[in-house]
Amino acid sequence: MVDAARHPNITILANTEVEHVDGFIGNFSVNLITKPRYVIADRCNGCGACAQACPIEVPNPFELNIAPRKAIDVPHGQAVPLVYAVDMDHCIHCYKCVTACGKLDAIDFAQQPQETNIEVGTIVVATGFSSFDPSVIPEYGYGRYPNVITAMELERLANSAGPTVGRLVRPSDGQPPQSMAIIQCVGSRDKRYNEYCSGFCCMYAIKNAILLKQMHHAMDITIFYIDIRTPSKGYEEFYTRAREAGIRFFQGRPSLVSEDPDTGNLIIEAEDQALGGVVEVEAEMVCLSAAAIPQPDADDLAAKLTLARSPSGFFMEYHPKLRPVDAPTDGVYLAGAAQGPKDIPASVAQGSAAASRAARVLSQDTWEIEPIVAEVDPALCISAQGKKCGICARACPYGAIVVEQGQPATIFTAKCHGCGGCAAECPHNAIQQKHFTDAQILAQIKTLLQDRPEEKILAFMCNWCSYGGADMAGISHFTYPATSRGIRVMCCARTDDKFVLEAFRRGAGMVLVSGCHPQDCHYITGQQVGARRFERLRTTLERMGIDPARYRVEWISAAEGEKYARVITEMDAVLASYDPAEVVRQNRQAAAQIARRLKKWNEDPRLVHIFEDLPLVEEVVE
Numbered sequence: 001m002v003d004a005a006r007h008p009n010i011t012i013l014a015n016t017e018v019e020h021v022d023g024f025i026g027n028f029s030v031n032l033i034t035k036p037r038y039v040i041a042d043r044c045n046g047c048g049a050c051a052q053a054c055p056i057e058v059p060n061p062f063e064l065n066i067a068p069r070k071a072i073d074v075p076h077g078q079a080v081p082l083v084y085a086v087d088m089d090h091c092i093h094c095y096k097c098v099t100a101c102g103k104l105d106a107i108d109f110a111q112q113p114q115e116t117n118i119e120v121g122t123i124v125v126a127t128g129f130s131s132f133d134p135s136v137i138p139e140y141g142y143g144r145y146p147n148v149i150t151a152m153e154l155e156r157l158a159n160s161a162g163p164t165v166g167r168l169v170r171p172s173d174g175q176p177p178q179s180m181a182i183i184q185c186v187g188s189r190d191k192r193y194n195e196y197c198s199g200f201c202c203m204y205a206i207k208n209a210i211l212l213k214q215m216h217h218a219m220d221i222t223i224f225y226i227d228i229r230t231p232s233k234g235y236e237e238f239y240t241r242a243r244e245a246g247i248r249f250f251q252g253r254p255s256l257v258s259e260d261p262d263t264g265n266l267i268i269e270a271e272d273q274a275l276g277g278v279v280e281v282e283a284e285m286v287c288l289s290a291a292a293i294p295q296p297d298a299d300d301l302a303a304k305l306t307l308a309r310s311p312s313g314f315f316m317e318y319h320p321k322l323r324p325v326d327a328p329t330d331g332v333y334l335a336g337a338a339q340g341p342k343d344i345p346a347s348v349a350q351g352s353a354a355a356s357r358a359a360r361v362l363s364q365d366t367w368e369i370e371p372i373v374a375e376v377d378p379a380l381c382i383s384a385q386g387k388k389c390g391i392c393a394r395a396c397p398y399g400a401i402v403v404e405q406g407q408p409a410t411i412f413t414a415k416c417h418g419c420g421g422c423a424a425e426c427p428h429n430a431i432q433q434k435h436f437t438d439a440q441i442l443a444q445i446k447t448l449l450q451d452r453p454e455e456k457i458l459a460f461m462c463n464w465c466s467y468g469g470a471d472m473a474g475i476s477h478f479t480y481p482a483t484s485r486g487i488r489v490m491c492c493a494r495t496d497d498k499f500v501l502e503a504f505r506r507g508a509g510m511v512l513v514s515g516c517h518p519q520d521c522h523y524i525t526g527q528q529v530g531a532r533r534f535e536r537l538r539t540t541l542e543r544m545g546i547d548p549a550r551y552r553v554e555w556i557s558a559a560e561g562e563k564y565a566r567v568i569t570e571m572d573a574v575l576a577s578y579d580p581a582e583v584v585r586q587n588r589q590a591a592a593q594i595a596r597r598l599k600k601w602n603e604d605p606r607l608v609h610i611f612e613d614l615p616l617v618e619e620v621v622e
Contacts, residue, residue, distance in 0.1 A: 001080040014081060019115070021304050024414035025331030026121045026367050036111035038086035039072075043106035046074070046082035050107065053100035058090045060163075064153050066171075067163030072097050077161065122331045122358040123305065125315060126351065127298070129337040132187035132194070132291035140186065140288060145259045146171040147266055148286045151182075151201070154208055158215075168212070170285055172264040177284035179220040181268050182209060183254055188291035189226055196312045200343035201289040202229045206242045208287070213245050222248045222281055224270050232345070250279060257286055292341040305332055306398050308524040314340045318522060319464075325354045328417070328524050329398060330369070333357050372418035372435050372490060374400075378408035380430035380604075395425040395493075397524035419523035420494025424533070429604050436489055438496070438601075442610045445503055448485040453507030454583040457484040457571050459514060460495045461556075464522045466514035468558025478565035481572035484512070491515065491523045492530035497537045498598055500551070504541070505594045506614065507587050509575045510550045512567065517555045527555070544590035549574055550583070592617075 004010050013032065020031040039050075051070040059065035062076045071090045074082060086097070086109070098107045131152055135143035142148045147170050149157070160166035170177050182205050188198045202225065209221045228249070230236045243249065254270035260282075268281045294313035295301075302309050306329045308316040315338050318326040325333050333354040336347035361367060376392075383389050386406050393401040393409065400415035401422060409431070411422075420433040432438060449456060461467040467488045473480065489495055492515025503511050513534050521527035534553045542548050554567050575583075595616045601607050602616050 001078075005080050012081065014083075015085065018301065018304055021123070024412060025369075026361060026364075027414075028120045028123060028331065030118050030120060030123070032116045032118065034114045034116065036113060037083060038088065038107065038109050038111050039084050040106045040108050041081065041083045043104050044083045045104065046084070048074075048084070049100040049102075050084055050097035053096040055094065055096065056090055056092060058087065063156050063163050064150070066153060066156060121362045122333065124333045124335055124351075124354045124358055125301070125305065125307070125327065125338050126335040126354075127295050127301065127338045129292040129314075129341060130295050132293050134186050134288045134290050136193070137186065139256050140183065140254070140286070141257045141259065141266075142288060145257070145264075145266060145286075147177075147259075147264055147284065148257060148288065151204060151208065151287055151289045154287045158208070158211065168216070170264065176216070178218065179283045180209075180212060180222070180285050180287060181266070181281055181283035182221070182223045182287045182289065183257075183268070184223065184225040184289045185253065186288040186290045187293070194291050194293065194312065196341070197229065198289075198292040198341040199229070200292075200341060203235060203238070203343060205287075205289050206230075206239055206247075209247045210238075210242055210245060213247060220248075220283075221246075222250060222268075222283065224250050224252060224254050224268065226251070226253055232343075250274075250281075252279075292337060295338075298338075305329060306524065307332065308397075308521070310340070311519050312340070314338065316519070325350055325357055328522065330367075330414075330417070331361060369414060370418050372420075372433060373413050373416040374411055374418070374420065374422050374431050374433050376409045376411055377430050377432070380428050381408040382428055382430070384408040391425050391427065392422040392431055395421045395529065397421070397526065417523060419491040419526045420489060421491065421523070421526055421529050424494050424496040425529075427600070429600055433490070433494060436494060437606075438604075439606050439610060441487060441489070441499055442502060442601075442607065444487050445499065445506060446610060446613070448487070449503065449506040449508055454509045454580045454587075455483060455575070456508055457510045457512060457568065457575060458503045458508045459484050459486045459512040459568075460492070460499065461486050461488055462492045462515040462526075463488055463490045465516035465520055465558050466492075466554070466556040466564065469514075469556040469560045469564040472558060472561030473565040474561075476561045478561055480565040480568040483509075483572050483575065484568045491521070491526040492534075493523065493526035495530060495534075497533055497540070498601075500537060500541075501594045501597060504546055504550075504587050505591050505598075507584065509578070509580075509583050510552065510571050512552050512554065512571060514554045514556050514564075514567075517557055520557055541590075544593045546586050546590050547578075550578075550586075 005012055016032050016034045019033045023029045050072045054070040054072050056071035057068035060067050060069035072084055072086045074084055101107050134140055156162040157164055157168050168176060184201055184205060187193045205223055212219055212221060228239060230239045250270060251273040252271035254268045256269045258267050265282055265284050266286045270279055272279045298313060308328050310316045315334050317324050317334055317339055318328050327334055335351040335354040378384050383403050383405060384407060388405055390403040393403045398415050398417055400412045401409055403409045420436055423431045423433045461470055470486055495513055500511050515530055516527050518527050538548050541551055552571055556564050598616050
């Protein structure tokens with residue numbers, strides 16, 4: 001960090017938060033708010049005289065509240081920049097710090113938050129992770145029993161720069177412990193809290209255990225685990241070294257930690273899966289390996305930067321294999337545990353990768369984007385007629401659409417990612433997605449259902465996942481019926497419910513709408529938008545007299561070729577159970593109602609040729 005502070009091309013804006021981000025790749029405008037320190041940074045030399053004079057002590061968050069700090073202090077001794085700050089929540093305004101500062105005159109209680117704006121080409125998100133609070137797990141006694149601590153608290157107690165100067169002592173009596181139990185997966189791999197594995201807990205538990213063994217040879221150390229996960233280079237050897245050092249490992253999640261009130265010792269009850277029975281272990285201290293969780297303000301930052309979040313709450317990458325450090329918003333990159341729990345080597349590697357990706361953009365004068373962007377037809381946009389709408393702007397997960405009443409909607413091409421959700425949501429057909437226009441998709445529907453449509457399964461597939469799944473089924477030589485016909489769209493959000501209705505109006509036997517799994521969507525909220533639309537459509541079809549069994553929604557990843565083949569096989573079996581005459585009857589019965597819902601297409605001159613063979617009429621002619 002010192003090297004970074006001294007670098008001529010790096011500016012550290014400490015004590016500063018991102019308030020608002022606007023713009024697009026290569027041209028971001030970032031509004032920042034710098035909080036007041038109540039200390040003039042250019043005058044403070046970090047001598048610490050003010051902190052020595054301050055009479056107020058408060059818990060120190062850097063030391064996990066184990067040790068105190070003063071109401072004017074630095075976060076820790078190696079802070080960069082080494083400038084003191086006043087904690088106004090605890091300051092009593094005695095002004096002893098002002099006196100101690102003397103001629104430097106660095107204390108300024110009149111400071112106010114400062115707003116600044118900077119122009120940047122790229123953004124790297126490296127906000128790290130937070131630690132799970134084990135106090136919500138009552139069976140482990142954290143917060144009730146003083147000798148139950150977290151792994152981070154153990155790190156500080158064993159650190160030579162920590163509150164006990166590296167001398168490990170029990171919080172209850174200040175005595176060095178002779179035994180330690182370490183419990184893994186506290187708050188992770190647990191359906192009550194977080195189902196994911198934090199990844200690095202096994203290794204740092206083993207590291208702490210070995211360090212304690214080296215400092216205290218006679219200490220009895222026991223680790224309770226579900227599975228030991230040591231997948232990286234040298235990790236398994238490190239695990240073997242711990243076992244050889246005499247550290248005991250019990251496979252089983254403890255069910256209860258209780259305290260002996262006389263000694264303060266802790267009794268851990270757990271199942272030993274190797275022995276097939278329950279064990280009780282007494283230890284003078286218990287260390288909990290708490291889960292890594294997203295930062296508390298991750299949701300707020302995601303909204304400012306238009307980022308997607310995985311079900312676990314961490315920021316989601318554009319593609320887990322092909323673009324693992326790119327965020328869904330072009331020009332924004334992810335590094336370290338902000339994207340998901342990872343250890344130091346993985347974080348360093350991802351940080352280097354993110355810097356390289358950002359440098360690619362900064363080294364170019366212009367940047368090419370995909371041509372599949374949306375465009376507005378001003379003649380059809382009702383906002384231009386002074387009417388209130390804005391549906392497209394609400395549908396865009398990237399903030400690429402701006403709507404002002406009296407003006408047609410404006411799409412910032414550089415911010416558009418081409419999901420097509422706005423085109424499907426617009427009730428007036430005023431937005432089209434280039435290369436995936438209504439005319440192009442309707443022409444495909446028309447062509448694919450020209451011959452014996454009642455025997456066909458029409459499948460709408462998103463480009464990134466379900467279309468890839470269909471391709472995987474083919475190259476893997478999975479066998480499935482030849483009755484399916486596929487139409488590719490960039491995102492399931494582009495699949496307009498009117499496309500499905502048109503498919504049934506043209507006689508389709510069954511329709512499959514497919515897309516990514518919720519956590520895999522490349523377009524932030526595209527899958528969610530599509531899922532809600534498709535669920536509403538199921539009810540609509542039933543009211544029209546079309547059997548809901550003829551309509552299916554499935555989420556299929558690019559790797560699930562077997563699932564795609566199975567879904568088509570199952571749908572083919574369902575279709576075969578129908579009398580073709582019944583399929584035709586249902587479609588004809590619904591045709592008039594469908595035509596009524598599609599009447600806007602009659603007014604669109606771009607679609608006239610599509611309906612020449614089968615006009616959109618609101619009454620069925622036998």
